[in-house]
Amino acid sequence: MTEQLLNFYPDIVKQYCYLVDVADNEIALRYEQQKLVEVILPATKTLYWNSYKSHSIKKVLLQQDYELPTEIANELLEAKNTNTTITHIDKLVLHHFIHEQIGTLFVDNQLIKIIAPETVVGYYQFKHTIVLGKFNLRESRIDDRIANAIEQRAPQQLLQFCVAMEVGANEVGLRYENDLLVEILSPGTKRLYWQNGDKQHITKVDLNQGYTLSNEIIEQLLQPELRQKNIIGNSGILIAQVPAYYVGILKVNGKIEQLLTAGITAYWRFNREISVDVVDMRLQTLEVTGQEILTKDKVNLRINLVANWHYTDVLTAFEKTATPVELLYRxxxxxxxxxxxxRTLDELLENKNIIDEVVTKHVQIRLDGFGLTTVSLGVKDIILPGDMKSILSQVVEAEKSAQANVIRRREETSATRSLLNTAKVMENNPVALRLKEMETLERIAERIDKISVVGGLDQVLHGLINIQPKM
Known part of the structure; x- marks a missing residue:
């Protein structure tokens, strides 16, 4: 349309319009009353009406990769922040990288360069896809994809903006920032980090020299919540804390290596399988409950047993069996x-300690040389079936009734013998006879509310009580 107007009506166009012709390698900025209102795209011819408003055009030559000059990028970014209605401003990629921010420029998925902090940049996306990566320098580690792109496409800038760190296949890297441990690099790691003003260095540990961490490193690993930065990559470390009265069994690749005393130790888990089992060395209690067993005479008993035990040799116990406690239970x-x-039920009831004695002897023989021993054990409960309880209750009741009858007959015989002896004494002793009469009279008088005496006490005595000796 613009070309047709220019060809057929050049004088009219010149009188009422003005033309903006933009080359392939430039853009134009159109101003009205000194205010930016439009970004005119490359390779375009556009007619605008002459109006009462003052207008001006500023052409900007695009640099390599369609980059805008810094002063133009600054102007456009400021205008964009204050006026969001600028035509075609969305065709530009604009950004201000602040003090602790660094960037990467990708054009069509290819890294072009690294953008330094405190830089304002602008790009025109003409037939290309432009992506700006924005990174916080405080998060110094560079993503592996970005790191690979930097190594391949911007090796010169790598030395300017990055720090490279690499550890061997049998090494562990300890990365420090300002002498503070911040990351543990696993074997065979190769990484890039942004230069952020901190002093960065790496210390390498040879895994062939052992798998135990030094006390200095352990101190840095403990209490991470008190540190300014968390340590990254500490999953490759096993920290073993053995409490008091416990021991730890250190296993490397499934093999028991040593016994650990109470305290804190740490080990590298890289290139090996390592674990620590914590074992209580104090006296422990094991309950064997709900054991239903038939006696010799086919009575079903439910037994609960308690055993107090402890380890005598932990290494021996775990070398000979994977689960010593289960062995003891069985x-x-x-x-x-x-x-x-x-044994029959009667034998068990007659000697209640026989179970403890037999079990103790059995366990001592079977567990000899297995690194654990029982201190004491005993039957906690013997539970009989319901019908057997009723039968035993009847038996006990009958036994107690018979014992009561024997005692009763014994007492009756003793009382009769005592009466007979008393009678023999009174037979030849009038005084004793008289005392017995008085005693009998006293008991009778206790049961009578009122007594009328006629003829004296002797009359009452002889009228009521008269014990005659045998002739």
């Missing part, structure tokens, strides 16, 4: 079956 079960299954 042997207690076997001991109970041996004690109960070979």
């Amino acid at each position: 042997e207690l079960q076997f001991g109970l079956r041996e004690a109960i299954g070979t």
Whole structure:
């Protein structure tokens, strides 16, 4: 349309319009009354009406990769922040990188350069896809994709803006910022970090020299919440804390290596499988509950047993069996079956300690040389079936009733013998006879509310009580 107007009506166009012709390698900025109102794109011819408003055009030559001059980028960014209605401003990529921000320029997914902090940049996306990466220098680690692009496309800027760190296949890297440990690099790691003004260096640890961390490193790993920065990559470290009265069993690649005393130790987990099992060395209690066992006479008993035990040699215990406590539990079960299954109910009731004795002897024999021992054990409960409880209750009741009858007959015999002895004494002793009469009269008088005496006390005595000796 513009070309047709210029060709057929050049005089009219010149009288009422003005033309803006922009080359392929430039853009134009159109101002009205000294205010930016439009960004005119490259390779365009545009007619504008002459109006009462003053207008001006500023052409900007695009640099390599369609980059705008810094002063133009500054002007455009400021205008964009104050006026969002500027035509075609969205065709430009504008950004101000602040003090602790660094950037990368990608054109069509290819890294072009690294953009330094405190820089204002602008680009025109003409037939290309332009992406600005924005990174905080406080987060110094560079993403692996960006790092690979920098190494391949911008090696000169790598030395200017980055710090490269690399560790071997049998090494661990300790990365420090201002002498503070901030990251642990696993074997075979190669990384780039932004230069952010901090003093950065790496210390390498040879894994072939051992897997135990020094006390200095352990102190830096403890209490991370008190540090300014968390340590990255500490998942490759096993920190073992053994409490008091415990020991730790250190295993490397499934093999027991040593016994750890109470305290804190740490180990490299790289290139090996390492673990620590914590074992309580104090006296412990093990309960064997709900064991239903038949006696020799086919009575079903439910037994609960308690054993107090402890380790005597932890390494031996875990070398000979994976689960020493389960071994002890099974042997207690076997001991109970041996004690109960070979005896009748009456034998068990007659000697209640026989179960403890048999189980103790069984466990001592079977666990000899396994690194653990029982201090004491005993049956906590013996629970009989419901019908057997009723039968035993009847038996006990009958036994107690018989014992009561024997005692009663014994007392009656003793009382009769006492009366007979008393009668023999009174037979030849009138005074004793008289005392017995008085005693009898006293008991009778206690049961009578009122007594009328006629003829004296002797009359009352002889009228009521008269014990005659045998002739």
